[in-house]
Amino acid sequence: MGLDYLEVANQNGINHHSCGAPVVLADGLNGKDNILVKIKKGSVLKEVAIATLIHDVSAMVVLSHCKGHINAGYAGAIKNLAMGGISSEHRMHGWKKGRGCIHTFGEGIITWTKDKCTYCEQCVNVCPLGIIEFKGKKWAYIMNECWRCGRCTRVCPEKALHLPQNDEYFQKGLAEGAGAVLSTFKKKKVIYINFLLDIQPECDCMPVADVPLFQDQGILISDDMVAIEQASVDILRKARFIPDSMAGDRKVKKGEDVLKKLHGKEKGYSL
Ligand code: SF4
Ligand code: SF4
Numbered sequence: 001m002g003l004d005y006l007e008v009a010n011q012n013g014i015n016h017h018s019c020g021a022p023v024v025l026a027d028g029l030n031g032k033d034n035i036l037v038k039i040k041k042g043s044v045l046k047e048v049a050i051a052t053l054i055h056d057v058s059a060m061v062v063l064s065h066c067k068g069h070i071n072a073g074y075a076g077a078i079k080n081l082a083m084g085g086i087s088s089e090h091r092m093h094g095w096k097k098g099r100g101c102i103h104t105f106g107e108g109i110i111t112w113t114k115d116k117c118t119y120c121e122q123c124v125n126v127c128p129l130g131i132i133e134f135k136g137k138k139w140a141y142i143m144n145e146c147w148r149c150g151r152c153t154r155v156c157p158e159k160a161l162h163l164p165q166n167d168e169y170f171q172k173g174l175a176e177g178a179g180a181v182l183s184t185f186k187k188k189k190v191i192y193i194n195f196l197l198d199i200q201p202e203c204d205c206m207p208v209a210d211v212p213l214f215q216d217q218g219i220l221i222s223d224d225m226v227a228i229e230q231a232s233v234d235i236l237r238k239a240r241f242i243p244d245s246m247a248g249d250r251k252v253k254k255g256e257d258v259l260k261k262l263h264g265k266e267k268g269y270s271l
Contacts (some may be wrong), residue, residue: 004128005025009023011108015223026084027053031053031088032088032091033052034049034055034090036090037050037184039179041174045173045180048177048180051085051086052087055184057190058087058186060189062103063193064076064077065197067200067201068203068263070154071167072170072174074229074232075124076232076233077081077178077232078174081182081225082173082174082177082178083102084128085177086098086099088100088147095146095147098147099147100147104164105166106164107211108163108164109163109164111162112161112162114138122155123156126152126155128151129142129146148163150163150193160203178225182225188220188223192225193221194220194228194229199213199236200212200213201245213241213242214241214242217235220232246262
């Protein structure tokens with residue numbers, strides 16, 4: 001929850017002393033401080049809870065760490081805006097108006113396959129809310145409190161957990177969520193800085209740091225979100241992967257698009 005995030009930031013040297021400015025959580029300490037924004041012509045999202053501070057400020061600098069992503073293939077500024085600008089959950093409407101509405105749909109119920117489970121408890125340890133436990137030999141979670149973040153399903157090495165997901169839905173949700181966040185700003189009031197450094201195969205929400213896929217590629221800046229994302233993807237498409245990285249392990253061939261190949265996104269990215 002919020003205080004934990006602040007503590008992690010502090011442990012990594014990000015605090016008001018080092019920044020010379022307050023370090024705050026845009027959706028409050030409980031992840032419920034937000035304002036509902038309607039999405040006109042949304043194909044998968046209709047209304048989302050935008051973090052109050054992001055909704056209320058007049059200008060924003062979006063700092064994004066570029067990396068791979070299981071659902072989107074590539075994750076940069078668009079994903080950062082959608083996931084970072086939308087609150088964890090809405091006070092009245094829960095995860096269905098929070099960022100969980102991008103990760104899943106319907107009731108987003110997690111199912112567990114007993115025969116596959118080895119009781120390693122990785123899912124228990126990774127849940128940000130601590131709502132997973134084993135009752136005897138039976139997996140259980142508090143469904144009403146679940147954010148539908150999908151971390152437990154992602155870390156399960158046996159694929160014993162399942163959350164209803166669809167890549168196309170997720171990618172459209174990211175685009176529409178990012179659009180909703182931007183709709184709270186006037187034109188030319190947001191700039192983007194993309195860091196193509198320590199480029200990980202997986203999303204930063206995963207509790208592991210892998211060998212970077214590529215050598216550091218640099219830092220990009222633009223006032224055009226689509227342009228900076230396209231430039232970042234183009235750079236990564238041309239970059240040579242590090243042989244000891246996941247790309248080497250999975251035997252990606254020279255000239256292949258590494259992020260597409262690793263995440264099975266031959267049909268495309270979220271751009
Ligand atoms: S999806 Fe899994 S990890 Fe995320 S909050 Fe729900 S139970 Fe916890
Ligand atoms: S991570 Fe998967 S295998 Fe491990 S305890 Fe959880 S459900 Fe079972």
